[in-house]
Amino acid sequence: MGFALRMNFVDVVVSDSLKNYYVNGEKMGYQFDIRLSYYRGHFLSVIDEFAVKVDDIEVPTERIKFCINGKEFSPIEFDKCYTEFWQAIEPATVRVFYPGGLPEGEHKIDVTLFFRSPYMPIGPDHQYMPVDSCGSKTLEITD
Amino acid sequence: MSNVKTGITLFSLGTPYLKGELDLEGVIRSAAEMGAEGYEIVASQMIPSYPYVSDEFVEFVNRCKEKYGIGPICYSANMDRGMLKDRDLTEDEMVARAITDVISANKLGCTVMREQYLLSPQGLARLAPYAEAYNVHVGIEIHNPESPITQSILDYVEVIEKTKSKYIGFVPDFGCFATKPNKPYWDRALAGGATEEQLERCAQLRYDDVPMDEAMKIMAPEGQKCPALFAALNSMYGFVQFRKSCKAELEGLKKIMPYCFEMHGKCHYVDENLHEVSIPYEEIIPVIADSDYNGYIVTEFEDEGGYDSLEQTRRHVAMVKKLLGQI
Numbered sequence: 001m002g003f004a005l006r007m008n009f010v011d012v013v014v015s016d017s018l019k020n021y022y023v024n025g026e027k028m029g030y031q032f033d034i035r036l037s038y039y040r041g042h043f044l045s046v047i048d049e050f051a052v053k054v055d056d057i058e059v060p061t062e063r064i065k066f067c068i069n070g071k072e073f074s075p076i077e078f079d080k081c082y083t084e085f086w087q088a089i090e091p092a093t094v095r096v097f098y099p100g101g102l103p104e105g106e107h108k109i110d111v112t113l114f115f116r117s118p119y120m121p122i123g124p125d126h127q128y129m130p131v132d133s134c135g136s137k138t139l140e141i142t143d
Numbered sequence: 144m145s146n147v148k149t150g151i152t153l154f155s156l157g158t159p160y161l162k163g164e165l166d167l168e169g170v171i172r173s174a175a176e177m178g179a180e181g182y183e184i185v186a187s188q189m190i191p192s193y194p195y196v197s198d199e200f201v202e203f204v205n206r207c208k209e210k211y212g213i214g215p216i217c218y219s220a221n222m223d224r225g226m227l228k229d230r231d232l233t234e235d236e237m238v239a240r241a242i243t244d245v246i247s248a249n250k251l252g253c254t255v256m257r258e259q260y261l262l263s264p265q266g267l268a269r270l271a272p273y274a275e276a277y278n279v280h281v282g283i284e285i286h287n288p289e290s291p292i293t294q295s296i297l298d299y300v301e302v303i304e305k306t307k308s309k310y311i312g313f314v315p316d317f318g319c320f321a322t323k324p325n326k327p328y329w330d331r332a333l334a335g336g337a338t339e340e341q342l343e344r345c346a347q348l349r350y351d352d353v354p355m356d357e358a359m360k361i362m363a364p365e366g367q368k369c370p371a372l373f374a375a376l377n378s379m380y381g382f383v384q385f386r387k388s389c390k391a392e393l394e395g396l397k398k399i400m401p402y403c404f405e406m407h408g409k410c411h412y413v414d415e416n417l418h419e420v421s422i423p424y425e426e427i428i429p430v431i432a433d434s435d436y437n438g439y440i441v442t443e444f445e446d447e448g449g450y451d452s453l454e455q456t457r458r459h460v461a462m463v464k465k466l467l468g469q470i
Binding site for chain 2 (some may be wrong): 079085107119
């Protein structure tokens with residue numbers, strides 16, 4: 001990734017948002033919230049790169065569900081989500097399948113997220129301004 | 144005889160909104176307190192049901208109007224031509240999106256809609272029947288580096304005159320009349336290690352209309368040592384260009400005035416004496432006041448960091464009212 005615009009108002013990884021989630025009374029994995037780093041919202045189809053690392057280990061993409069608007073999407077579906085709008089002030093919940101959940105204590109979350117600003121062409125042939133919405137934070141798991 | 148009202152685009156207060164310091168009602172209340180008679184809303188920024196307008200949102204907006212006395216006057220649309228992963232939207236698809244925006248604008252009670260230039264002149268012409276049916280005047284924003292006399296804007300004029308529709312036209316942004324370098328960019332370059340003298344030389348290259356490639360070459364030895372200087376020079380040839388005089392551009396504005404539905408009162412820094420340091424409002428406002436323009440000048444504070452958006456927006460509204468002789 002070469003130059004990318006950065007327009008940051010709040011932390012991408014939301015403080016105090018890391019917790020395990022339960023299915024059938026068992027810890028099925030963990031989740032945390034992220035914000036879009038931009039002044040307006042976007043359709044998910046503008047996301048060009050998305051990856052999550054927890055404690056420096058890359059999370060396999062198929063274990064991730066990206067939750068907005070009361071729905072859960074897999075990153076591989078982003079390009080088809082051209083009607084799913086992620087609001088600039090609404091956090092998305094990133095839910096990771098990880099039976100047993102994360103152990104108590106602090107965990108380092110690294111999110112890589114680049115999207116193209118779809119109204120800012122920077123050249124011919126579908127070239128648009130890349131925007132950097134990456135973020136990192138160490139969070140204490142609250143459940 | 145002109146009839147000029149002052150408004151605020153809520154985008155001006157985007158920073159406190161995004162940081163959660165003000166909710167949408169707080170943003171609207173602040174705009175009213177600053178003297179706005181109406182507001183513009185960037186749909187993709189602040190409408191929860193975007194790109195649609197829910198009944199619930201209409202109720203909210205009406206409730207705010209009762210409480211604070213101001214309502215939405217302009218729906219600011221985006222033309223997201225690059226929203227699909229693998230290709231640009233076709234003109235048919237862009238027109239379809241713009242029709243959705245016209246419907247949303249109408250539902251919100253707006254009679255003006257800001258559209259972006261990625262909708263071509265032909266696309267704009269195709270929108271005219273819908274704009275008329277829904278009573279929404281669709282204006283293409285004229286944003287620096289375009290101006291009322293650049294060719295791509297004249298291409299729209301041709302189509303507007305051919306269709307004879309009173310519902311397609313422009314929303315000029317005063318940033319296109321800038322005659323001095325942009326202050327926040329200048330400040331940022333200074334903070335990044337550039338000197339006043341270096342920046343003055345960059346500005347002179349711009350004033351002298353030295354082509355960008357050549358200007359970059361001239362400043363290259365110093366720019367390589369100081370990337371902030373290069374960034375400032377880039378901006379001078381980008382979205383915050385300026386020239387010695389904006390007389391020709393203001394003459395151009397007079398010609399297209401009948402097609403203007405709203406004006407974006409762009410500001411980057413208004414000082415305590417109510418003077419925008421890069422954009423010559425003292426020249427621009429009389430041109431509008433002396434015309435037959437009937438509509439809003441909407442304050443658009445472009446927050447580049449470093450200044451308080453509430454204070455800047457308040458100063459800008461006061462400056463426009465003062466220049467209009469309204470206070």
